[in-house]
Amino acid sequence: MALPGRLALRTAPPGPATGWYPVARSAEVGTAPVPVGAGDRAYVVVRLRPGAEVTGFSPRCPHRLVPLAAGTVVDGRLQCPFHGWRFDAEGRCVEIPSLGTDGVAPPRADLGAPWAVEERDGWVWVAPDRTSSLRPPRLGGAVPQPEPVPAPPRPVGPVLGNLDPALDSAWHPVARADEVREGGYAQVRLLGRTWTVHRTGGQLSSVPPAWGVQERLGLIWLAPAEPADVPLDVPEDGDPRAVGAWLPGLRSSAPAGPLADVLLDGTRATSVPAGTAPGPLAVSETRLEREAGGFTGVRDEWSGEPGPDGGGRLLRRTTSVHRAPFQLMTRVEERDAGTVRTLLVLLQPEDADSTRVHTRVLLRGAGGAGVPPGALATAVAAQKAVLAEDLALSALLTGSGLPLLMRDELHVPADRLGVALRLALADFVAAAGARLRASA
Ligand code: FES
Known part of the structure; x- marks a missing residue:
């Protein structure tokens, strides 16, 4: 039997995600946030008190984009594991510990939320955007297949990862100095490549050749290209x-x-x-x-x-x-x-x-x-x-x-x-x- 919710998923045009999506069995959702997918959107669903209704939030903390699936429920609020920001059932950020007791969270600190979250027939359903039917469809005995959890949206601007080509232009620590004795070598990983660092006649070198290899602060440092950093x-x-x-x-x-x-x-x-x-x-x-x-x-x-x-x-x-x-x-x-x-x-x-x-x-x-x-x-x-x-x-x-x-x-x-x-x-x-x- 075709499920209205799944039909909505398959036919939903890109952009607004209309329709209801079964995301998890009700029994699987407690006071530990559960990552789910609905209409190609990622959310976490959670009960903010034992036995309370299920609430849905966008999946990452706006502060440092930490996944809220690792959060905890404290005093009826969802708390981020990193710096303890707390969010109420509407997704409003109601506490930022570093601001002190009188601090007011900026509006951008609030979490996004789906248009509606409902429980029906033992399942949690999510409607990401406004939809014409106010309640999820009846299952009629069918077992829905929740969609996989999509990756959350990427940052808009540049992101510095470990393989960024700019990192070639810097000195990087690659080994402790005492790990490469005279006449010896060490194989190390740096920027996604393997380098073999040798110490011969008191001189350090590498294969493949680097712009430089040196000892400093008790470590061996390697610069793939002319460095732009300051020691x-x-x-x-x-x-x-x-x-x-x-x-x-x-x-x-x-x-x-x-x-x-x-x-x-x-x-x-x-x-x-x-x-x-x-x-x-x-x-x-x-x-x-x-x-x-x-x-x-x-x-x-x-x-x-x-x-x-x-x-x-x-x-x-x-x-x-x-x-x-x-x-x-x-x-x-x-x-x-x-x-x-x-x-x-x-x-x-x-x-x-x-x-x-x-x-x-x-x-x-x-x-x-x-x-x-x-x-x-x-x-x-x-x-x-x-x-x-x-x-x-x-x-x-x-x-x-x-x-x-x-x-x-x-x-x-x-x-x-x-x-x-x-x-x-x-x-x-x-x-x-x-x-x-x-x-x-
Ligand atoms: S990353 Fe969530 S409170 Fe800092």
Whole structure:
């Protein structure tokens, strides 16, 4: 027997999707969002309370385009797993945690929704656009075949993925320096290609030949073509007062651009253990400075206790530095403890769906003081835990790269560093493109 809903699907012209589409059995839809397809449109359907009616939403969070199928239902609202934006049954964004309790979400933060969602005969039906029949058709004993879930719409503007030709014009980390000993070699993946890096007579080279191979920051770097990037300056690198350790190499299936966006908030790794901060903290806005090849952001945290001059006492200064394409550094100066903790995160875009993460932690006592015993191990353990969390989050990213057009995502004031990252990468892509054209 032909089903009216399926007939509507087969005959629906491109553009408006009219008709009702059976998308899932009612029993399969609970308080965990389910991705579905209706009329070539992707949605998630979910019950915002156990046993409540089913609601349908567009499938991605407008903030960073994260699939809402990974969201959770909290207090009758759908919550995005990334930054906790919450959406009510109409798709209205009713909470953005970074805006604070008085913050008002911009209208673009709202989710799209299908025209109607109904349950009938044990199935959830979705009508993407206004349709003449107010209720889904009766099944009459037939078993519908929901259509496959289509890919959500792509961003309108350019997206920087791991195989973008612009990335040829940059230095990329490809191995730890101690992985290629004198007379030895290592096979590595970079930009979708295999390279063999050799160390002979103290010289580094590669097959196929690259524009350059060099050692820096304890890593081997390879530039396929003349680089257009600016190297990251790490004050603690080579400082005899600093101690450091590499974390085990890790990989993410996310492209390096979105992964850098997730990892940019390195401050969680370096915060003072709970209970050790005296008094309530006041946190300054991030002061951002765009620079050649990237940006620097500085944020201060002040004790609520009065300092010697009557004002607050600076407890901690966090400096985040980015150099395109994928070099990140976070330095945290702990004023009371007199230590500087530096976190380096350097990304290797191996393949379209594989990014290797090189992470190094450096510690230095201030004013010639030594690093307390066990402090490095503690910092490494904390960073490992944060990195594992961030990589788990990055596994939810399904896009092919980082959107470089601002209006493809939605940015709020807390996204200063993320916006700066996108602008720096757009500049890098433009500079690399100009260099490639000039050399063609
Ligand atoms: S809240 Fe959804 S991606 Fe940020």
